[in-house]
Amino acid sequence: MPVTVEVSDFIATVILNRPEAMNAIDPESAAQLQAAWHEISxxxxxxxxxxxxAGERAFCTGADLKKTMPPTESFAELHFGPKTDVAPVATLRTPKPMIAAINGFALGGGLELAMLCDIRIAASSAMFGLPEVSIGSIPAGGGTQRIVRAVGQSDAMLMLLSGERIDAQEALRIGLVSRVVAPQDLPALARSIASRIAANAPLAVAAAKNLAQVGGELSLAAGLELEQQSFGILRNSEDRIEGRRAFAEKRKPRFQGR
Known part of the structure; x- marks a missing residue:
């Protein structure tokens, strides 16, 4: 299968499993990514x-151009007509936190996939780029919008307009990734971060993610109001009560997502 999902200890690991194609996304991969996100949700x-x-060379190098033929429909048909069963990768959403463990090349749609995730960490061997302008196109899988939000205007423009690649240390400097480690240490780091998140109250984690995402599109006053509403919703949840009891009893909380 081009995409596999492994679940243990409340953590789902999604593996792009086409190392022979640098983990490029073909139609089957896109459908299975959609299914993976639904499963996680x-x-x-x-x-x-x-x-x-999968492998040591690539996280994902974007769309597999050999297997992704131009559509026969007009743009109007695709944009306003009936939607297919397979949504674009750019629209994948889940209320649960997602970590991109970038183990090699993250180019074009591969970087766009990484930017869908909430936390990005990288191997020191990783390379990043949005090279679409060099072939007469644009990063239309959310790349032009998410890169500015991820790293700021000037660094985003440098990547978008030059199409040049950057290495892991430069990605760390501009804030595209949060950590850089040796390639052999990347899986353990990803698992460690995921385990720490999984140990927290699931409803509170989902609320915090939603507030951070939605709040970025609101005024500060509107964001603060939404924050208070979310706090009120969580106030009497079983997990919040359990968290306070566990603190008082000096033990680890047992969160149930209720």
Missing amino acids: TRNDVRVGIVTG
Whole structure:
């Protein structure tokens, strides 16, 4: 299968499993990524997800151009007509935290996939780029919008307009990734971060993620109001009560997602 999902200890690990094609996304991969995100969103035994690539060379190099033929429909038909069963990768959403463990090349749609995730960490051998302008196109899988939000205007423009690649240390400097480690240490780091998140109260984690994402599009006053509403919703949840009891009793809380 081009995409596999492994679940243990409340963590789902999504592996792009086409190392012979640098983990490029073909139609089957896109459908299975959509299914993986749905599985993560709906399984009670999953609290956090990790996305990574098989092999040592690539996280994902974007769309597999050899297997992705130009559509026969007009743009109007595609944009306003009936939607297909497979949504674009750029629209993948889940209320649960996602970690991109970038183990090699993250180019074009591969970087766009990484930017869908909430936390990005990288191997020191990783390379990043949005090279679409060099072939007469644009990063239309959310790349032009998410890169500015991820790293700021000037660094985003440098990547978008030059199409040049940057290495892991430069990605760390501009804030595209949060950590850089030796390639052999990347899986353990991803698992460690995921385990820490999975140990927290699931409803509170989901609320915090939602507030951070939605709040960025609101005024500060509107964001603060939404924050208070979310706090009120969580105030009497079983997990919040359990958290306070566990603190008082000096033990680890046993969160149930209720």
